Amino acid sequence: TLEKNLGGDGPNPLNYVGFTDSLSNSDPNPNPIFKDVQLAPGYGIEIVVEADSLDNETFELGRIDAIEFTSAEVDLFWHNSQTGAMGAWRMHGVMGTDLDEAVTIQMESVNSDWEIRAAGDFNGDSHKDLVWRNTANGDIGIWLMKGSQFQEAVSIVPVSDLNWKIHGTGDFNGDQQTDLLWRNHSTGENAVWLMNGTEPIQGVLIKSESANSKWKMVGAGDFDGNDNTDILWLNTENQNLYYWRMAGTDYIESVFVNNAPFDNTWKIQGVMDFDDNAYDDIFWSNTVDGKTGMWMMHENGYDRPVIAESVDLSWEGHA
Structure with missing residues (x-):
């Protein structure tokens, strides 16, 4: 038997x-x-x-x-800006938008000069890693993770010009490596660091957008399901959300997504495919009441909103 x-x-x-x-x-x-x-x-x-x-x-x-x-995969990372504590959410459900488990990442608190700027898999183990930037001196570090378990901290080339900020990750050249998306908030230049693991191998300037523009870069992901990483933009005057459809590092066209809430209390915290339909979704959090939610995307663009769990306002999420 x-x-x-x-x-x-x-x-x-x-x-x-x-x-x-x-x-x-x-x-x-x-x-x-x-x-x-x-x-x-x-x-x-x-x-x-x-x-x-x-x-x-x-x-x-x-x-x-x-x-x-192996450790269970993490969908969302959280950083407490007041205490430096770290946490992670694992999601489940038909659409992948229901909280399955919230866990604490067992690490010493992080110096307040350091901020999480993005998440992505940099070592090919199918687990999201964390990109940190020191807001005082421009140092950059990557935490290699296995689920919610910290593995190793890797320092990469610092960028002392603090006008350059990291706004997302994605594979911009189709080599199955996670690259870094940058924007210069002084000059309006935009660039991609093509990566080999945790090593930058080439910086590529892409289409620029005036620093005085009403447009704010808010993330990167594949929004049209063509395996190219696109760039997400929010119009700060009318709350229109668009993405730049990209072919590698080449701009193709701007595509309307939807109107963001007009009260300016919702902030985009990251991009990921929650429901595994090959279209990246948009993760939001409310800066007043702590609610979180997702905009679900599909082949025809924006599909519907989903409200998720609420969090304390001292926590900032990263998808």
Whole structure:
């Protein structure tokens, strides 16, 4: 007989396969029980194998080829500007907009000169890492993360001119590496740092936008599902939200998204694909009441808003 016991009273793991008389997987392995199982934190799997009722003399025990324990992915990072504390949210639900778990990142508080400027996977492990900028001297650091677990801090080339600010991440040249998006708030220049892991390999100037313009750069993501990173802009006069459709680092056209709330209390905190439909969504937080929400995007552009959890105003989110 075979029994599978999931530790605790929680739900079955993802990819759960119940035992049947037929193969539970089409893998070349002739008699798999399960594979690629993802467990929620705190849960385990116990396999009990007993000889059959016919008391066969020959019985081959099953084998476990490999076990790898990985941290659950994080969707949103949070930084408390008053205490320096760090936290993370894991989301779930049909649209990926429901809070599944909020966890504390076990780190010493961060010096108040440092701000999180963006998040993205810089070492190819499928976990978001954090980009920090020192607002006093321009130093830049990347926290390599594995879920909510800090792994390593990497310093990269500093930018002493504080007029240059990081506004997002994305793959701008199709090499499967996460690049950094910059804007100079004095000259209106915009640029992309093409990266190889955590190493900048080339700076590329892209279409500029006057520093005195009513337009504010607020993020980067793939909003049209063509695997090119686009650039998100907010008009500070009429609250129109547009994105620059890009082909690599080349500007193609401006595309209207929707009108942002006119009370100016909502702030864009990041961009990510919450519902896994290949279109990045826009994450907002309210600077007055602490509400958070998402603008869900699809093939025809803006789809609908979703209100999520509320947070204390001292916390700032990053998608």
